Amino acid sequence: MSWSDVKRVWKELHKNPEARKQLRPEIYDSWERCYSYQVPQFLRNLTSICSPEEFKKACEDSKYLMENAIPVMNRLSEFVKGTGFVVGLNDANCVALSVIGDKEATEWSQRTNVVAGLISTEDKVGTNGLPLSVSLAKPISVCSYEHFCLSAVTTTSSFAPIINNGRVVGSIGLIAPYERIDRHTLGMVVMAADHIQSTMILNRVSNYHQVITDSITDGVMVVDLSGSITYLNKSCQKMLGLENCRISNLSVQSVFGKNIRNEYFINMVTRGQETTDNLMHLYLGKRQISCHITCTPLYSSNPADAGSVVIIRESEQMNRIVGKWIGGSAKMTFDNIIGENTRFREIINIAQSASQSDSNVLLLGESGTGKDIIAQAMHNNSPRRNNPYLAINCAALPRELIASELFGYEEGAFTGARKGGNIGKFELANQGTLFLDEIGDMPIDLQASLLRVLEEKSIIRLGGNKLIPVNIRIIAATNKNLENEIACNRFRRDLYYRLGVIRIVIPPLRERADDIPLLIRHFLKVICKRYGKSPKTMSANAVERLTDYPWPGNIRELQNVLEGGIQLAAGERIDYSLIAHYLEPDRQSPQVQPQPPSGADIDFTDERMLLEYTLKKHFYNKTNTARALGISRQSLYKRMKKYNMKTD
Incomplete structure (x- = not known):
């Protein structure tokens, strides 16, 4: 299409809204936005250039993108040499980070101001391939009259977004005079963007791999079939004393071959033998490393990539970890x-x-x-x-x-x-x-x-x-x-x-009887908390009797006695009657105290009073009274007779 035809079509599109509807939907939508932005359609010169400070910041913010994209740009530029195309790399804000090409192409781009630092957003330069590729997150070509502004009508461009971690971080494109249009340019920029994205993914995975393996306290070593060491993590370098050595110069023989006692280990890793947690001793100079070796064969259709992955766990460290748990x-x-x-x-x-x-x-x-x-x-x-x-x-x-x-x-x-x-x-x-x-x-x-x-x-x-x-x-x-x-x-x-x-x-408890009241208070608090009981106190009589007791089982016996008293006590106070059977084996074990009515002050150390209270509580029903006291009806009658209480 001649320049006069291009210009005629472009003017018709601006003049006739119906004609614009013949444009591709994404181009039509962009033109409508440009009208709303009041972008001047007869804009002849691209003047939206970043200041040096702004450009420096844009490059710093896109440092990772540029590190991965510049090598791909150089390869693409070599490929399109002589075609009149320049290669442009832009950030997600449509700022040109780099524009490269052969002599002819760069001279043209400088005349048209397509240079590093150019801001190509729709509101500044109208419809063009760069902002559309970023906003739509898809590749797109824009040719001659499809551009909104006159300044871009003489160009053709193809751009593809660069996506990292699901986010558009930039765009790469090919730009040339409109007569150099080629249906293959879009495919080339798509391939270039894919290459950059793949490089980013590989670098990210490689970085994760490096951080993960270096954070592992076990030694990780990779050996190929020839015995050359192709990888060592930091722990392995430290373990083997190889921190300052170049891995490219290392082999299993050079590291371990100086001691014949390492021969079994050398044969195992170079022949790809599989073993798990094999206890071995490695000898490095005067040092002996006791360790557990796990060797896993590394298979590959490419013999250069085959070998063994060796995990070295120092026994001392392994035992320390297990020991802490056990x-x-x-x-x-x-x-x-x-x-x-x-x-x-x-x-x-x-x-x-x-x-x-x-x-x-x-x-x-x-x-x-x-x-x-x-x-x-x-x-x-x-x-x-x-x-x-x-x-x-x-x-x-x-x-x-x-x-x-x-x-x-x-x-x-x-x-x-x-x-x-x-x-x-x-x-x-x-x-x-x-x-x-x-x-x-x-x-x-x-x-x-x-x-x-x-x-x-x-x-x-x-x-x-x-x-x-x-x-x-x-x-x-x-x-x-x-x-x-x-x-x-x-x-x-x-x-x-x-x-x-x-x-x-360590003295027995009977020789430190003055500590018993202190121990009682401490254990009452601890045991009540352990079993979710309300705080308990012990009667003065009980404390006195416990202090006088010889405690053949010492503190362990004291704890058990107090725990029993806590479990039996219905109120907040533990009386001696609840624990007497522990200290006096001939004395019958008491039952749980019935809870007295609020405000009552009943001394249950008197068995007669306990009987009278329980009978009254159960309306003198002998069966229920005996059950509450934990004794048989026959025993209840005997005790009632003992205290001359009526049994009928």
């Missing part, structure tokens, strides 16, 4: 220990001082004195507080299981051994604290194994032959007289001295 029972601190007795506070002060040491501690005392509480408090007050705390009761495990629990075992160590073996408490407690309760009940033959661990600071799993170093603090406890056990050849003297570097004797 052994996270050290919840008590010295603030939770109740007592003002002078001797008891001296013991607690000693325990606090000892907690700062790495020396082994032996807690001695009767059952129920709170040895396990003090052990937890010592761990939580020690430099090891953020590491595992594991407790094992040496008296609760069968003799044949104690060794496997403490030291672990290898696969096939004995009949019924778990596949893959089992990690022992010493390994799980590494860098933390191991509490050995009831140490006096440990079999004599296992005491020798425990002594060896304490002296060598390493263990050998049952059925294994490798020394595994461990760094743990031992707190042991017993209610037995170990001196007598030694005399009877039931406990090793050398182990006694090794465990008892620091010995703490």
Whole structure:
């Protein structure tokens, strides 16, 4: 179409509204918007150019778009060289970020002011391909007379939006004089936009992959079939001491081949053998890394991409994580220990001082004195507080299981051994604290194994032959007289001295009777809260009787007695009658107190008054009265006769 024909059609479109209806819908709608914007149709020069500051900010805001698009623009520009087209990259605000082309094309674009910084929104330059591609989010070509303004009638353009994460972030286009129109230009810009979008997706996925793998504490290594290391995450680089090495120069042989003991590992990863959590030892110079190896073959139709993905989990770290989950029972601190007795506070002060040491501690005392509480408090007050705390009761495990629990075992160590073996408490407690309760009940033959661990600071799993170093603090406890056990050849003297570097004797409750009222108030509050009960108090008589009681079961017995009293009490006060049967075995267990009417002040310590109150409450119905008291009708009659009460 000649220029005169183009101009004639363009003028007719502006003059005749009916003629405009022959335009494509998206072009027609754009013209209507331009009329509403009052865009001058005879605009000859494109003057809507950004200031240098505005252009700089637009480029900074679109830095990621430009990083991904400029290489594609360069390739496209090379492809259309000699055709008169320039390649334009624009942001979502229709600002030209870059315009490139050969010498002929760029000279034309500069004459027409199609340059970087040009703002091509509809309200400034009328209908054109750029704002339509952005607003419609689809590719579009606009040719000659379809443009609203005279300044653009001499051009043809094809633009395709660039979409990232579901949002239009820019547009790429080809622009040339209208006579250079080519039906292939739209396809080319669509391909270019797709390429840019794909690059963005790949870069995003690659960035996610890098961040994810670098945040993993396990080592991740990828090895190809030739043994070259193609990928290492940061954890693996640190684990293997390769932080400052170029991965392109690394191979499995160069890293691990210097020690013949790594040969099995090298063969496994280079041959693509599949294994899961295989316990191995890697040797790097003077270092030995105990770790669990997972090797997964990497298959590909392209041999260059095949190989193995290797996950390296350090056993120490793995055991620490497991130990925290299994052994996270050290919840008590010295603030939770109740007592003002002078001797008891001296013991607690000693325990606090000892907690700062790495020396082994032996807690001695009767059952129920709170040895396990003090052990937890010592761990939580020690430099090891953020590491595992594991407790094992040496008296609760069968003799044949104690060794496997403490030291672990290898696969096939004995009949019924778990596949893959089992990690022992010493390994799980590494860098933390191991509490050995009831140490006096440990079999004599296992005491020798425990002594060896304490002296060598390493263990050998049952059925294994490798020394595994461990760094743990031992707190042991017993209610037995170990001196007598030694005399009877039931406990090793050398182990006694090794465990008892620091010995703490916890006094029984009867020797700190002045703490009993304080403990009563504390436990009443704690137990009521645990069971959702309203707050309870204890009568003065009950407190006095409890203080005088010798407490053979110590604090544990006191807790149980108070819990029973709370469960039986119907009101807010616990009288001695509710707990007397705990302390006086020959005394019959009482029943739950019936709740007296509001305002009543009835002393239920008197059995006769209790009988009279209950009878009256049930209108002297003997069956209901006996049921309320938890006794038989026959027992009710006997008690009524005992107090000369009428039974008819």
